[in-house]
Amino acid sequence: xxxxxxxxxxxxxxxxxxxxxxxxxxxxxxxxxxxxxxxxxxxxxxxxxxxxxxxxxxxxxxxxxxxxxxxxxxxxxxxxxxxxxxxxxxxxxxxxxxxxxxxxxxxxxxxxxxxxxxxxxxxxxxxxxxxxxxxxxxxxxxxxxxx
Numbered sequence: 834x835x836x837x838x839x840x841x842x843x844x845x846x847x848x849x850x851x852x853x854x855x856x857x858x859x860x861x862x863x864x865x866x867x868x869x870x871x872x873x874x875x876x877x878x879x880x881x882x883x884x885x886x887x888x889x890x891x892x893x894x895x896x897x898x899x900x901x902x903x904x905x906x907x908x909x910x911x912x913x914x915x916x917x918x919x920x921x922x923x924x925x926x927x928x929x930x931x932x933x934x935x936x937x938x939x940x941x942x943x944x945x946x947x948x949x950x951x952x953x954x955x956x957x958x959x960x961x962x963x964x965x966x967x968x969x970x971x972x973x974x975x976x977x978x979x980x
Contacts, residue, residue: 863951863971865942866958870972876979877934884930888923895919941978945971 871877898915946954957963
């Protein structure tokens with residue numbers, strides 16, 4: 834049985850409309866301002882301060898190692914190795930900090946979203962608006978959850 838192009842196009846259109854309307858319902862969208870979260874959340878501020886102190890300690894230790902190596906007449910290669918090791922440690926510290934912070938925030942966002950029956954949460958800020966109209970701002974709730 835051969836279908837005409839018009840009949841095939843009609844069936845595809847009907848199928849597309851059926852798929853699009855099958856899941857239609859109200860979607861609750863929440864948004865979070867991560868700038869406010871980073872500035873106002875005591876737990877994140879404390880973690881950031883701790884990370885900065887550890888980074889300063891690493892910098893001080895590295896400077897001491899470089900000064901000691903230079904005093905002993907170390908080669909450029911040896912000095913480069915010390916610098917490279919310090920950079921690798923700093924990168925690892927940064928990754929750990931970012932990962933731990935992101936995990937805490939994600940857990941808090943998930944808990945708030947479930948409690949408020951929000952289907953989707955997006956990032957939005959004053960400078961970079963993702964949500965222009967509507968949506969539920971859950972920033973305060975997430976900050977509260979992280980305390």
